[in-house]
Amino acid sequence: MKANPKIEKVKQILKDYKKIALAFSAGADSTLLAYLAKESDCDVLAITYDNQIFPEGFLEFAKRRADELGIKHEIIENSFLMIYDVAHNTPQRCLTCRRLMYGSIKQVANERGYDIIIDGNNITDLIHDRPGILMKYANGIESPLIDANLESYEIHDFLEENDIEYSKSTTCLATRVKANETVTEDKVNRIDYCEGFIKSTIGADVVKLREEKNIATIELGNNDSKKILDKEKLEIIFNELKEAQYDKILLNIDFTEDEEELILDSELQKGKENLILRKKLPFDIEISKTGKVINEADNEFISDIQTIEEIGYIKLKIDKKESKIFRDGKISIENNKNKEDAKESLVKILPLIRRAKPF
Structure with a gap:
């Protein structure tokens, strides 16, 4: 192994x-x-x-x-x-x-x-x-x-x-329906059927069909994106999804894999001497709870913790680097030598962050 x-x-x-x-x-x-x-x-x-x-x-x-x-x-x-x-x-x-x-x-x-x-x-x-x-x-x-x-x-x-088999389709199908649009058994069955049909038609591993106001948007992984760009296959898929009563069928051609990256190049900025990581998480942070978790954590790499709840941020040092965590999801870590150095510091704080409830 x-x-x-x-x-x-x-x-x-x-x-x-x-x-x-x-x-x-x-x-x-x-x-x-x-x-x-x-x-x-x-x-x-x-x-x-x-x-x-x-x-x-x-x-x-x-x-x-x-x-x-x-x-x-x-x-x-x-x-x-x-x-x-x-x-x-x-x-x-x-x-x-x-x-x-x-x-x-x-x-x-x-x-x-x-x-x-x-x-x-x-x-x-x-x-x-x-x-x-x-x-x-x-x-x-x-x-x-x-x-x-x-x-x-x-x-x-x-x-x-290591040739270990796993399922590539374990995402709840309710996530395919636009937020605040009703999820019904008919919608779930239609999405499930259409995703399966597209998979079998083009030989794809992963297909996600997003539904919004009866419009279907097809998403594919990078490895499968080229498989659908065939006129005959597109016509077959179009006709089948029209039979499934979709008003319009779209293809999302954003083939990026950014969501696999902990740090994007664009999140690193040049400081006076080294790089500054400025990352924005897609959710708000509960500052008081996060401060408490950080203080109680047995983490030798984090020090000088100050929670300023009324302003909405935590000031601390991660690997002796000046850092801040903000209520709106922003994280800054200074004095990084390179991207890998910034990542090593980021992973030490991520498990200690507590996001705010989404409502």
């Missing part, structure tokens, strides 16, 4: 836990944890939560992979389309979903004698607008991939290099 220090750190964390319940979707992150837990001789119980808004085949794939990995597996089923925040697609949707999901997983795990529950959140997840992460903290869920500073691309690289 090809490994790296971060992978070895995850394995050591799992060995220390020994007995764990794993929130298991069979996606990249949870598959890696299941694989490493098995490698580390842990007693692991994989728990899959089926909210019945996942792509077709999601549950069957999770069952098969758990069996192939040789781990115990339980399934919790609950239709979230009956829940107000999900059906009405409110800003609280993901928060409500994760609250119910983690709460149920925690209950089953504790009933089976598993006190430690882990999930597949990784360090890259902390720079995206994922309010459900608040429920991870509320329920005391551990995230070994965050503790090991593993980035999303590193996880995918490891799985590919």
Whole structure:
């Protein structure tokens, strides 16, 4: 097995836990944890939560992979389309979903004698607008991939290099519907069918179909973008989606992979001597709670912490670099030698930041 220090750190964390319940979707992150837990001789119980808004085949794939990995597996089923925040697609949707999901997983795990529950959140997840992460903290869920500073691309690289199969379609289909537009069973089924049709037509691994006011926008990964740029295939897809009663079909040709990058080149500015990182997270930060978490953290790399709540920022030193965290999601870290140096400091503070609730 090809490994790296971060992978070895995850394995050591799992060995220390020994007995764990794993929130298991069979996606990249949870598959890696299941694989490493098995490698580390842990007693692991994989728990899959089926909210019945996942792509077709999601549950069957999770069952098969758990069996192939040789781990115990339980399934919790609950239709979230009956829940107000999900059906009405409110800003609280993901928060409500994760609250119910983690709460149920925690209950089953504790009933089976598993006190430690882990999930597949990784360090890259902390720079995206994922309010459900608040429920991870509320329920005391551990995230070994965050503790090991593993980035999303590193996880995918490891799985590919070691030929470890995982599902590339584990995103809740409610996320495809524009915020505040009603999510219905018919919409979910139509999106699921159309995504599957496009996948089979062009041989794509990942297809996301965004729906807004009955307009379908097709999104593809970089590796699949060229596959759809064929007149005959486009016509087949267009006709099928028109039959599915979409008024208009669009193709998003933004092929960037910026969301995999912890730091963009544009976020680094030249200072008097070294580089200054100026990053803007896509959410507000709860300054008082973040200040408390930072102060209580056992982190030798962070010092001189001052929380100025009335103004809305925290002043501190990360790796002896002057740094600030602002209520509106801005982070600044000074005196970085290069991009990698800035990243090393950023990952030390990201797990300690607590985002504000999205309402």
